[in-house]
Amino acid sequence: MKDYDPVEIEKKWQERWEEEGVDRAEVDESREPFYLIFAYPGVSGFLHLGHMRCYSYTDIIARYKRMEGYNVLFPTGTHPTGNQAYSLSKHLQEGVPEKIDYMKRNGATEEDIERVKDPMELVTYFNEVYIDKYWKKFGISIDFDYFTYSTREDYKQFIKWQFRKLKERGLLTQKDYFGTECIECGPVAVDPSETDLSKGGTAEKQEYTLLKFEYNGRYITAATLRPETVFGQTNLWVDPEEGYVVAEVEGEEWILSKEAVEKLKYQKDDVKVIDTIMGEDMIGDYVKAPVIHRDIIILPASFTDPDVGTGIVTSVPSDAPYDWIALRDLKQDEDTLKRFGLEGKIEDVEPIPIIESKDWGINPAEKIIHEMDIQSQRDDDKLETATQKIYKSGFHTGKMLDSCQDYSGMSVQKAKEMVKEDMIASGEADIMYDLSEEVVCRCGAKVVVGKIPDQWFIRYSDEELTEKSKKHATDMEIKPQSYADNITETIGWFQDRSCARKGNWMGTEFPFDEEWVIEAIADSTLYPAYYILAKHYNDGIIEAENMTEDFFDHVYLGKGNIEDVSKKTGLSKETIEDIRSDFKYWYPLDLNLGGKEHMTVHFPPFLMNHVGILDEEYWPKGIFVNWWLVGKGGKISKSKGGAEPIPDTAEKYGVDTLRLFYAHSASPFVDKEWDEDEVFNYRKKLNSIWNKVHRMKETDGGKNPVDEYLRSRFYSLVMKGNEYMQDHELRKAASVVYYDIPSEIDWYFKRGGCNGELMDEIAKGMLKLMVPFTPHIAEELSDMWNIEYLVKSGLPKIPEDGISKKAELEEEYIKEVRADIKQILDIADVEGEKIHIYTAAGWKEKAVGMIIQQPEKGMGVMGELTKKLDAPAKQLSKFVQHILKDLREKGAKDSWSIDMNEYEVLKGAAAFLEEEFQAQIKIYPPDGSSYDPTNKSSQAIPRKPAIYVE
């Protein structure tokens, strides 16, 4: 026997499979199609072991479906859209050392690095790397004839068509958008993964309502997150030490902090600083407050921050703890009052109750300050907490009081929106966006919230689209269940989504406005429909210029007269019909697999774009979400480095080992920590299977009583494994194949099984079950039986006589007897040289037979039993009780109804038990105990013989 050498085997079979074309997908009307994809990767660097988790799952399902007899289409592509490929290329141009090192570490040569300084070359380079060093090397059974990528001309044609359709259906719109952007590089994503950032991933974009206070023909502006509290305004807070500016904003003059005006420049069209003004110069003056139209006084405070809002705060002492305490402090601070000439001016500045909430009643600020014992306006942490508490309670349970004009009686939640909108409409307020903490771009520049005028949006808020998508989602097969429960919710809150960008981005030009480039999420929704066409492009049958609107309309929507379409596209009728029928054959997509990061990013628009554009019969049928593979410190990510290069790991352990690790070491629906020791255990597992299959091959004995048991157990497990695979329960299925079945084979050998024919049957069956998970080793081992291409052979068929409940029951019985004997030997202080096994008295077996006829009668059968059986009355009643209890508690009726001759079964296993316990075994038939010194035999009950050891 040769040792298991995965590297050699894997290379050999990958080459042979390619020659044989086992991954090829051709239309075959006689077979049921199954179409699946994984979410194609963005081109941003080398793939990591987390990607391979998803690809392995996809391949396992693809191979299983092939074994099941489906005609499987499994294509892939790549997604260079966006700026990731671009920025890597740029970094290499600039010679960033980490990036160069990163490339080299992953096997790029000097020439490669030189070449990929051109972004388009970088895309080509990575396309090759992904295909040759990752997918092919991992034995992922993709048909690369369908390969495409999102910056190729043909793909772009497809995307343009898609956007024309969206527009046609009223699903595109244009409006201003406020998004996060780096002041140097343009739009960036602010999210915890910090893909684009060097700092501030947890920041939130906040929308402030900017209140305008009339002041000498200008407006003092104050930002608030709680517009509904304007009714409780009593004064303004200004920092006397702070230098504010006067800025011209869209024709008005606003007073605000320097920091605020810098931010506003990105959000308003005409912002110009024209003057400065010190805080102290405003103290004591009066301004006209919005909505309430009362004159309120400007007072000094120290808690304001020029970098938060406008650096000027409107004071609502009833509901804002900061305001309440600042006001109290000021009233007691005679020096300050004197300094600003405020004596006698602020006595009547008092909190005005505006909101009543469940937990805090009215005037919550005062209450919470006493409760939390807050001493001063500098007690930041406590004040922050207090503010949060009041806000939470107020937002959910609060009601506006009578002091709130038309909004009285309204819930805070509702009033908040309405007050804001009304104030903006009347010109008393505006909107200002800010980030909750400092955010810095990867390039080192500041990230701000900026206005993008006339941004294009896909209208995912569209009611009809939302409803249709939600409904369809409930009919889809979505794994895991938690996401199936969730996705309709997600679709529900999905708002309009910007779909194009300006700047140096790779992607498709927006068809109605060439300045814009369609962004990465928007051009990766309908693409599974395009792979089918990409093959024809790859085959040279169609060119990008043939792909006109009429062409796609006909292929995807069946629109238009074929003669016309042929004329307009310059393609023959046959070609067009051919492509159309390919699409009709393969579509809809059966399964789309992707990581959990896609749950709120890719899958909803993927589904909604299908619903929005294609006919219902082509809407996708399934989604499978896998969680991440994480390193010790968190997610393994492309951008932040990560684990060692995959090709090296694959050589070290073999890809079958890695695939088995993915399939079995954890449920797909949890994050899994990468652990090399664990991987090594799977390598050992495959070694042991290798050895076991060789042993099975060498076994050439004759029939044996245990044969029927093993055969039955095997086919029972095959059925179980199939059920798991139907549900995409990959881990459970792998457990059956790699653990349950081998351990039954071990038991078989242990029991002395040696049937060569049966071993052939089971080994071949087991290898077929292994194909989806570890195809290379399975194929190699199957060579011993001269099977030509095991991966094409189909699943093991379950013979009609394959499963015998009786055989399984009998063997279970022996296992139990063995366990009982072992337990007795463990605890009893006996030699254990002789073991006597007494089967139950004949009348007991008969009694059981009668009881299970009518177990519902309970003890009612006693009379009948006494009459019919020759049994000791006392024992009988005790026994009947026992059996009834057993039936009731364990629901054992099924197994009782199978006939079993215990005496014969035990005799058959006697040699085995003697060997096991190195003891003499003596078995007695019912009522046939010739030697029984302790009267053990009376304790025997059917299915549980009495045992006496000496």
Next chain:
RNA sequence: GCGGGGGUACCCGAGCAUGGCCAAAGGGGCAAGGCUUAGGACCUUGUGACAUAGGUCUCCGAGGGUUCAAAUCCCUCCCCCCGCACCA
């Protein structure tokens, strides 16, 4: 805040929907023995407590409840994790 998912033995992890062969699968780790002693190898056994006959007791985040019977159903509480968008 909104929405979702969890807490099971040394660890990971099944079971929980349909309560009862559940002291609780499987794997890992650890221990003992065997076998080899060049490979992180392989095989057996053990791994809640007690028990000189197959038994008993305790146990599935905490506390209550329903039931003949609860890891499983109901209630309360505590704790942990994840997603919330222009990031592929």
